[in-house]
Amino acid sequence: MEDAQIVDLFLQRREEAITETTLKYGGRLQSLAFVIVEDGQTADECVNDTYLQAWNAIPPHEPRTYLYAFLARITRHLALNCCRDRSRLKRKALITSLSTEMEQCLPARDDGFDQLEEKELRDALNRFLQTIGRQKRYLFIRRYWYMDSIEEIARQCGISESNVKTTLYRLRTGLRSYLKKEGFER
């Protein structure tokens, strides 16, 4: 079923919307959540919560042309929240590792950035992503949005791990320079 049709089902408040969404995107959402939480049961809970949040959010949202992105964003958010809760006991290695990598993108740390609105930074991120080529963007998104491992990205793309690592390193330094140029500096 097309995304627009599924969204129509949501808008009509018909429960088939959930069935069709599960059929079409359930597996991918489960994989996305699992990569982050590394626990099948928690991942399932995240996906189920995703459906509930989507049910509540459509309407007013009508993501006819970006349904997967819409759902995946909710799943990612929920999964990260799970990690944050669990990290009170033990910080999750993946998130720590990715956070360390992302830290390199920030031209200034700590309070210098606290005053900035998130929206401005998000807009700058979008503009940066627009300036890089599609393949580079793919690597960046897979690593920092879908949180795939380097090995997994290399396998998917048919390129070496060192190539992935080098490209990501360049992208991080590139983003850092870009943010600096955009005035995100103390």
Added chain:
Amino acid sequence: MNGQDLLEIMEGIDPQYIEEGAKKPLFRNKWVRFGLIAAACLLVGVTAYLLGRGKSSIPDPGGEATVAYSITLNDDPSVPYFPISYFECFRYGLLPEGADYMGEDNLYKITEKDIGEPMGIVTGSMDPSLIGCKVYHFASFSEYASICIIDTPEGYQFFEGNKWFKWPRRGTAFQEVLSKLDLPEAIERIEVLGPGMEHIRDLDVSVFEEIMTLLGRQRDKETTVADMETEGECILSFTNRQGFRLTLDYYPSLPCFYSGDGFYVLSKEDADLLNDLLKD
């Protein structure tokens, strides 16, 4: 704001990028845009250097000095062609494996079956006897313009083209060199060669951009390294679809490059990254 915050802010990026990330792009066959203007004059063809080096190590079978002139063709006068060099012969299988010189007795003999489609005629040469001679593709490499056969008064002769005969002005003309070779779009092969141009391994063409980035981050030209002992020297060769190639000497133990107009030093960090890329 810390790295984790930024990771969470990523959540709100444009949905089109999330959708895009859900679909796998072609990595082996399609090239992303190449934005490496800063790589500047590093990639200057080392061809002239290699030619010079080659001549000094090859015994002269005839014992007589000869002068070879470059020629140009009517279809692209900007590309000079030279009589084929010892090193380039191995690329096209014109010398037996392991041959340590190039002479009449061991050089491939051109016959009619080697004559491919016409490429044009010689319109420029210091040797007037070559003007007007017909030029043909080498049938075994019919898609390549980097090698041709010229019907000279002395018989058929191989010539090789060199698209980057003139060193680009440092820091400004590198893009021009790349565009002459239609790089990065037309990249066909990246090879790591030994100091004697012997093939060591092929690299995935997708690393071209990373290599160019690293080359672009070299420090100022450094001449003192020229006298230092090196270890692990190799040559990077970048071939485009027409067979034209750029070659670049790399000295990982220094670490630096030789790029025709001098040595260029890399930072340790960049050298480590490059060494990673050049591995098997």
